[in-house]
Amino acid sequence: MANKDFDVRPTPLLDELESGPWPSFVTGLKRLRDAGKRYSPMINDLLGQLEHSYEERLGFWKGGTITVIGYGGGIIPRFSEVADKFPESSEFHTLRVMPPAGMHYTTDILRKMCDIWEEYGSGLIAFHGQSGDIMFQGVSSENVQPAFDALNELGFDLGGAGPALRTSMSCVGHARCEMSCYDEAKALRLIINEYLDEMHRPALPYKFKFKFSGCPNDCVNAIHRADFAVIGTWRDDMKVDQEKVREYVAELGRDYIQEHVVDMCPTRSLKLNEDDTLSVDNKSCVRCMHCLNVMNKALKPGDDRGAVILIGGKRTLKIGDLMGTVIKPFVKLETEEDFEELVEFAGEVIDFFAENALEHERIGETIDRIGLPAFLEAMGVDPDPNMVLHPRQVSFVRTDDFQEELERMRAKKAGKKEAAE
């Protein structure tokens, strides 16, 4: 393909990614290369470097330090190690930009983002990165500040990078889901916007991620991926519309409901009655969501809704994979005070992390290192059997104050009961 201003880099390996039915990012990059725009030579060399990676099976980017005025993070610097071969894309930085909670957009705002990125960047935008950021990919060092200024004027702000509070995600939730048990977008914005300082001026031992899912289906993968997961649930009985249960039975048959709903209940809490209605043992139910997922017209979360807070999820580095541990088996999330308490607790956990974690240690690893009881004590949270699979099975522990602890917890429980009455 001829281009007036530069020789088009041959990309025989990448060209093979233009066939096939799935949308091709290579075709997209070529559109930018051939657009005759300011950024076209940059994309030409980017394609050249990527082809070089495909030949050598190695990456050729290195990091560095690039920031905008007032911030210490949010830009991912990329300098080419093969800039002599591909000079036009020698600087190809990314701006991590926080999306609106729930990733809602109007075409108007998307078009404005495109215009800004054509003016200052490469014309390449990823919706979204694994942390949930809009990734404006490919900008020279010189254009980082004006690109950020333009996006900032549009009402958008940089996300997290490095040892800092990170960009957060919430599921679609309240905006379009019948299973949503709390206002996810509200919780996300209250917490992240309260602690923005920890995001924009990185000073934590390592990254800290919040994620918000409206129900135990956990559509934003919070238990695995978040240091602080807020997952919607309910405490009272689930709602059953028996007429609609009958409709499901009529449509799918008793055998199907028995095998795929009743028999798949993890705690055997369901019974399909002779009259095609469903009985639920709500005391045994663990709110796993399976039956609600299958029969979403008939079965609903109860009215006493809130969330479970799990802390410490992360992937392998360094001590091995960790999932979040239940720290608050239930918090109510209805009133402004409920949300304030959540924000306050989040702040206490961030403070604890900042003060006690070792460098490059995630909070799950800190808890593993010091033991869950020590973490609970530091947080002022009472131990609860919901936090563990089972009580201790190893006798090697010092228990000289065991009886005192029993008394203390008994007194506390009695005090709470009294206060409630």
Next chain:
Amino acid sequence: MSEAAAKPRMPDEVGVPDPFQYMHPIMKKNYGKWDYHFRPRPGVLCHVALSGDKIWTVRAGTQRQMDVFTIRKLCDLADKYADGHVRFTTRSNIEFLLADEKNVDPLIEELEKEGFPVGGTGNSVSMISHTQGWLHCDIPGTDASGVVKSLMDLMYEEFVNEEMPNRVRITTSCCQINCGGQGDIAINVQYTKPPRINHELVANVCERPAVVARCPVAAIRPALVNGKPSLEVDEKKCVCCGACYAPCPPMQINGKEETRIAVWVGGKHSNARSKPRFHKLVVAGLPNNPPRWPEVGEVVMKILRAYKENAKDWERMADWIERIGWPRFFELIDVPFVKHHIDTWTYARLTHNHSTHIQY
């Protein structure tokens, strides 16, 4: 330059933007008041609010790394059919929000004409959640977009249909940090050799105590090499995880042949039925073979077929394997069980079978 022009613009720390200004009016009106939903066809959801309002969602796959022309094309379609409102899923699918059912079919027709697959809902294989790879990462073992494009081409029919026993969530990661996350199937780089150290550069580039501290098996120690302060690796201890490479690029972990791909199965985020799970190793040592990674595609398709043919409705990959047992799983996908399948990490003993529960 005037004083005003020289004064830098300070950021307006607006934080996370308010979503309501961009949200479809029907979603805004019925916020937190939805009743149920159904799927009229693959790629389409219809949500019904307690008020009786309905909203149709048409979900389409994208290449995630999008050029502005692709984004504007999607915007044109959203203006024409979706009142100018879209959103994205965590797996980079775009969702068009439609107030009017009669726009559903024409939108689908135009999306397909423009090369955007409509699907990814219900019991389908949705878009692979993935990372940056050679396109933009500083420590990648492989590409991300290319692997994903190759795999999605192979799994296209499974994206546009809903013929799987339950949803299938696939992830890829281009190093062992595993930014792609857990998946029913996870395709991750697995290094096979200890880092090759460029001793000339270590002292200048790396903060040596930080690198020593980063190693999960304490295999790195300071050393003087050719009179220069550097680091050395106890190769008998090294687990080839690549953790030292990020803080110290002269400890090159990647190699044209040494960087290999592993496939894992049974990761699951949802609490539905069974508790969330981490994925488990199926096969490692697959070649890192651009531009199409055929060997990886073959393994993934074999696993998908076995799951599709053998799992019961609503069983996720992990649920299915738990029912049939790992021996049967390995038999079905025709992969022998080898010593590397047995965990050796901390608490590995908790992964042993201490019972006579055996499926013959």
